Amino acid sequence: TSDQFLAGCKVVVTAGGTRERLDPVRYLTNDSSGKMGTALANVAAAAGAQVTLVTTAAQPVLPAVQQVAVASAAEMKAAVEAHFAAADIVIMAAAVADYRPAQAADHKLKKTGEAGMTLPLVQNPDILKALGAAKTHQFVAGFAAETDHVLANAAAKLARKHVDLLIANQVGAGRGFNADDNEVVLLWPDRAPQPLARASKLTLASQILRQIQEVRG
Numbered sequence: 001t002s003d004q005f006l007a008g009c010k011v012v013v014t015a016g017g018t019r020e021r022l023d024p025v026r027y028l029t030n031d032s033s034g035k036m037g038t039a040l041a042n043v044a045a046a047a048g049a050q051v052t053l054v055t056t057a058a059q060p061v062l063p064a065v066q067q068v069a070v071a072s073a074a075e076m077k078a079a080v081e082a083h084f085a086a087a088d089i090v091i092m093a094a095a096v097a098d099y100r101p102a103q104a105a106d107h108k109l110k111k112t113g114e115a116g117m118t119l120p121l122v123q124n125p126d127i128l129k130a131l132g133a134a135k136t137h138q139f140v141a142g143f144a145a146e147t148d149h150v151l152a153n154a155a156a157k158l159a160r161k162h163v164d165l166l167i168a169n170q171v172g173a174g175r176g177f178n179a180d181d182n183e184v185v186l187l188w189p190d191r192a193p194q195p196l197a198r199a200s201k202l203t204l205a206s207q208i209l210r211q212i213q214e215v216r217g
């Protein structure tokens with residue numbers, strides 16, 4: 001029997017890149033595979049938590065994980081907010097699109113006949129920032145995928161989004177997105193940064209969740 005270190009805990013995790021529709025057959029998205037979020041959900045379930053995984057991805061999950069399939073940031077926000085009040089731990093591992101097309105056409109967009117085309121975008125709501133502002137008893141964690149100035153950018157995000165933990169990782173050049181392993185630094189509001197050595201996403205998920213439990217006391 002495995003160590004049930006999250007017995008009785010309600011955990012909400014998001015995973016994958018959001019898909020922002022232009023028209024019925026096209027969308028904007030990113031390279032996130034959903035592997036890190038899915039690993040967190042599976043490890044939490046194996047550790048006895050009641051887990052809701054709000055995901056855009058189709059990664060294998062344990063039967064005990066309650067999956068909520070979403071596509072856009074707006075759908076993800078609604079699903080996370082529906083489960084927030086009852087949650088003890090919320091981890092936003094999803095790569096939420098910063099912008100979406102200003103309009104989702106209800107028909108396939110046609111070529112304009114011009115050489116170029118400009119697509120108007122509007123900003124998506126920051127789900128994590130809203131959770132950080134709304135949290136009462138919940139432990140709220142986010143990720144920061146950075147290509148440069150990883151620690152400085154992530155530390156700024158920790159403060160700006162008012163979260164309890166920011167997990168920073170370097171992406172680009174074959175690192176982070178869609179890989180089976182990862183290398184991260186845990187940033188806490190009032191503890192020293194904690195680097196976790198390169199390991200499988202499953203191993204890192206276990207280390208991250210154990211650290212969260214230790215800090216929650």
Ligand code: C5P
Binds near residue numbers: 126
């Ligand atoms: O600001 P940035 O996108 O780098 O922040 C990353 C963190 O914020 C991730 O945890 C991501 O899930 C979350 N996020 C969000 N809503 C957004 C953008 C990012 O919840 N619109």
